[in-house]
Amino acid sequence: ATPTAVMVATGKGATQGVLIKGGNALEKAHKVNTIVFDKTGTLTVGKPEVVSVVLLSEIPMEEFCHTVIAVEANSEHPIAKAVVEHAKNQLPDHKSQIGNGLVVKDFEVHPGAGVGCKVGDRTVLVGNKKLMRLSNVPVDAEVESYFSDNEKLARTCVLVAIDGKVAGAFAVTDPVKPEAAKVVSFLRWMGINSIMVTGDNWSTATAIAKEVGIENVFAEIDPLGKADRIKDLQARGKIVAMVGDGINDSPALVAANVGMAIGAGTDVAIEAADIVLIKSNLEDVITAIDLSRKTISRIH
Ligand code: ADP
Numbered sequence: 001a002t003p004t005a006v007m008v009a010t011g012k013g014a015t016q017g018v019l020i021k022g023g024n025a026l027e028k029a030h031k032v033n034t035i036v037f038d039k040t041g042t043l044t045v046g047k048p049e050v051v052s053v054v055l056l057s058e059i060p061m062e063e064f065c066h067t068v069i070a071v072e073a074n075s076e077h078p079i080a081k082a083v084v085e086h087a088k089n090q091l092p093d094h095k096s097q098i099g100n101g102l103v104v105k106d107f108e109v110h111p112g113a114g115v116g117c118k119v120g121d122r123t124v125l126v127g128n129k130k131l132m133r134l135s136n137v138p139v140d141a142e143v144e145s146y147f148s149d150n151e152k153l154a155r156t157c158v159l160v161a162i163d164g165k166v167a168g169a170f171a172v173t174d175p176v177k178p179e180a181a182k183v184v185s186f187l188r189w190m191g192i193n194s195i196m197v198t199g200d201n202w203s204t205a206t207a208i209a210k211e212v213g214i215e216n217v218f219a220e221i222d223p224l225g226k227a228d229r230i231k232d233l234q235a236r237g238k239i240v241a242m243v244g245d246g247i248n249d250s251p252a253l254v255a256a257n258v259g260m261a262i263g264a265g266t267d268v269a270i271e272a273a274d275i276v277l278i279k280s281n282l283e284d285v286i287t288a289i290d291l292s293r294k295t296i297s298r299i300h
């Protein structure tokens with residue numbers, strides 16, 4: 001495209017809340033035939049809420065909640081925020097004091113799985129089944145049934161392990177964005193195939209995908225794995241756009257032919273992307289591609 005055409009298109013994009021970082025991004029977007037969507041915070045609202053909590057050991061609720069708060073207060077993950085919020089509400093007088101003065105040491109993030117640390121002299125892990133597997137924490141039949149009940153409802157289960165034993169769990173729900181299904185179906189009409197990639201588990205991922213009308217799903221994928229899925233698609237001749245919001249999406253945003261970041265997402269994702277959807281509305285994925293198609297076809 002000519003510099004003038006690019007300037008006009010990027011200006012037009014900007015007024016509609018679609019920030020296009022230069023002519024290259026605009027050129028590449030018109031060829032996209034495959035869009036890979038992150039799940040959490042991209043297809044979903046990204047503000048998860050806890051809908052239930054269960055205790056699965058002798059540890060009483062109050063102690064359990066204080067321990068969980070002490071751990072999750074260190075995490076930036078939206079699930080962590082929901083868990084902290086809910087755990088506080090379980091405490092008498094909604095005690096807001098973080099972790100009740102418990103000392104947290106050796107806080108660690110396990111990407112795509114959860115977090116862990118020492119709380120006092122206890123070892124605590126908060127995250128999914130993969131985290132439990134990696135840490136050799138047994139998941140028994142009672143825990144499994146809590147999982148299957150909730151995952152059928154597209155809820156994510158968060159397990160809390162204390163000293164190598166599951167002590168309790170939270171069920172978290174994160175509703176899909178109201179425009180998500182419409183956007184996926186419109187993209188199909190435009191000849192673009194939508195795929196979902198997520199660090200979340202297969203059952204929750206499949207339930208969400210069904211809700212938005214996506215047939216191809218990659219679940220339980222870590223951040224580098226997300227980039228690998230993009231490269232696989234490219235190796236099969238696809239021109240791929242990735243839409244994501246998190247730090248965990250940045251390798252995939254870079255690997256994609258066109259990276260699109262959700263405006264409400266993390267700075268790292270916004271920096272890694274070619275296009276930023278300022279309004280965090282998925283309809284702007286269409287706006288961006290449409291703008292590119294119109295600009296490029298006008299020139300050739
Ligand atoms: P997504 O790709 O859907 O944005 P992530 O890769 O960020 O998800 O995380 C994958 C999964 O790891 C989450 O669905 C959750 O089960 C678990 N997880 C990650 N961080 C945390 C945390 N701080 N607390 C609890 N669970 C977590």
Ligand code: MG
Pocket residue numbers: 038039040041042244245246249
């Ligand atoms: Mg995300």
